[in-house]
Amino acid sequence: xxxxxSTAIILSFILSVKAQITLPKVVHGKIKRIENFExxxxxxxxxDIWMPEGYSKSKKYAVLYMHDGQMLxxxxxxxxxxxxxxxxxASKLFQSNKxxxxxxxxxxxxxxxxxxxxxxxxxxxxxxTSQKDTINAQLKRSHVPIKKxxxxxxxxxxxxxxxxxxxxxxxxxxxxxxKENTFVMGSSMGGLISMYAICxxxxxxxxxxxxxxxxxxxxxxxxxxxxxxxxxYLNKNLPNPKNHKIYFxxxxxxxxxxxxxxxxxxxxxxxKKGYNxxxxxxKFFPGENHSENAWSKRLNIPLIFLFKK
Numbered sequence: 001x002x003x004x005x006s007t008a009i010i011l012s013f014i015l016s017v018k019a020q021i022t023l024p025k026v027v028h029g030k031i032k033r034i035e036n037f038e039x040x041x042x043x044x045x046x047x048d049i050w051m052p053e054g055y056s057k058s059k060k061y062a063v064l065y066m067h068d069g070q071m072l073x074x075x076x077x078x079x080x081x082x083x084x085x086x087x088x089x090a091s092k093l094f095q096s097n098k099x100x101x102x103x104x105x106x107x108x109x110x111x112x113x114x115x116x117x118x119x120x121x122x123x124x125x126x127x128x129t130s131q132k133d134t135i136n137a138q139l140k141r142s143h144v145p146i147k148k149x150x151x152x153x154x155x156x157x158x159x160x161x162x163x164x165x166x167x168x169x170x171x172x173x174x175x176x177x178x179k180e181n182t183f184v185m186g187s188s189m190g191g192l193i194s195m196y197a198i199c200x201x202x203x204x205x206x207x208x209x210x211x212x213x214x215x216x217x218x219x220x221x222x223x224x225x226x227x228x229x230x231x232x233y234l235n236k237n238l239p240n241p242k243n244h245k246i247y248f249x250x251x252x253x254x255x256x257x258x259x260x261x262x263x264x265x266x267x268x269x270x271x272k273k274g275y276n277x278x279x280x281x282x283k284f285f286p287g288e289n290h291s292e293n294a295w296s297k298r299l300n301i302p303l304i305f306l307f308k309k
Contacts (some may be wrong), residue, residue, distance in 0.1 A: 001256070007267075022081075024074030027052050028091035031073065038153070039164050041156040043113055047165065048073070048106040049173070050087055052094060055103070057174040062102035062181035062307060065161060065197075067118065069106030071292050082292035099307040105160065105169055107189075112145040117263035118189035119152035119217060120196040123226070123233035131225040144211035158197055162204055165208045178206075182304050185209040187295050188255070191248075192217075195234070198246065202239035209247040210293050212230035215262040219255070227262045232270055241275045247302040248281070251288030260284065281305050 006244070023033055026210075029052045034309040036044040038062035050070050072084045081287055086104055087232040093099050127135065138151045144150075184205050185232050186194045197226035217226035248266065267282050283301060288294045 004299045005244045008215045024048065024070075024072075024077045026050065026073050026087040028250065029085045031087075034168075037110075037165065037168075039160045041160040041164070041238075042117060042153065043110045045110055046108040048108070049169070050101070050104040050106065051173075052087075052091060052101055054266065055174075056143070057173065060099075060181075061168060061175050062100045063105060063173075063175050063182065064102050064183070065107065065184045065304075067107055067109065067184075067186035067193055068114075069108040072104070072106045077213040078292070080292070083296065085296045086291055086299065089296070089303060093300060093303055098309055099304065102181075102307060103169075103173060103175060103191075106195055106230055107165070113153065115139070115144050115189060116151060117157040118144065118151045118156055118193040119150075120187075120192055120230065120233065121152040121154045122196075122237075123229040124152050126229045126232060127225055129287075134223060135218060135226060138224065139221055140283065142219045142265075145294050154196055157193065158200055161197070161203055162292055163177070168203070179204055183207040184210070185211070185306075187292075188290065189209040192230075195246075198239055199234070200216075200243060201242060206243065207218045207245035207306045209306060210249075211247075211298075211302065212250050212290055213248060213263070213282075214255070214259075215266070216290040217274075219258075221258060223286070227265075231262075231265055231269060234266065235273075237276075238270075238273050241273065245279050245306055246270070246275065246281075247305050249285060249298065249301070251285045251290070251294060253267050253287060253289035255290035256288065256294075 029050055032049045034047040036048045038044050041155045071078050072086045076082055094101055135168050139146055139150050181204055184194045191210035194208045194210045198205045215230055216224055217225050250256050250263050252260055
């Protein structure tokens with residue numbers, strides 16, 4: 001692919017940071033919102049905590065941390081009238097009694113800081129100065145809101161999740177705090193930060209689901225050093241397959257058309273690192289695009305993979 005993805009698709013990607021402020025309506029369970037959760041590491045943001053039907057302090061639940069929290073539950077409260085419908089998918093799966101019950105911690109993205117918050121910081125350091133300049137120029141051409149120079153802030157974002165948000169959740173809700181019951185999930189840039197989270201904090205997260213992982217970092221494959229840097233980082237930092245689970249997927253339409261070939265390289269690395277069908281799953285969905293509707297349709301797959309009893 002020798003040119004940038006169309007401006008319309010990129011603008012749609014960027015607009016995904018916006019959502020209405022109303023509390024989302026859910027089909028099952030209930031949501032409690034922490035408004036403007038304060039952090040010493042990142043900008044304050046809302047956090048929506050979903051609890052399943054019958055949530056009780058008399059038992060403990062696993063925890064799923066999800067990014068882009070304003071897009072998870074209610075299509076009517078999102079900017080594009082699409083959502084993951086997490087409450088519906090999870091509740092239906094709970095009825096089978098084959099999954100651990102869990103709560104969902106939906107972390108809103110930071111709007112203009114979304115790209116820098118979610119962009120894995122250590123792989124970016126692998127780049128030369130000229131390569132960093134290339135990434136900077138590609139992002140500027142794509143209208144990603146950055147200042148003069150693009151500087152990923154994902155280390156601080158993960159510190160917020162691990163050092164500030166998780167302790168609050170562990171203290172406030174009836175949940176297990178160990179890694180065997182702590183998972184992270186996201187799509188696109190949220191897929192990248194989910195991958196990064198389990199690699200940087202393997203003692204915190206026991207599993208990660210990365211849907212439509214935005215392996216390019218920018219919006220072109222042409223002269224783009226980031227995919228190789230991400231794979232080099234994974235080669236050095238993938239967690240132990242004996243006690244971690246990782247899920248990847250992608251489609252091949254709109255932005256997802258950038259991902260399949262890179263995902264194949266990642267899959268080869270997973271095999272090399274000792275991952276197998278017990279702790280790693282990669283799915284390809286021909287004809288599927290880069291949208292909440294697409295992720296909602298297949299959400300049950302990573303949920304079963306992560307939370308199966």
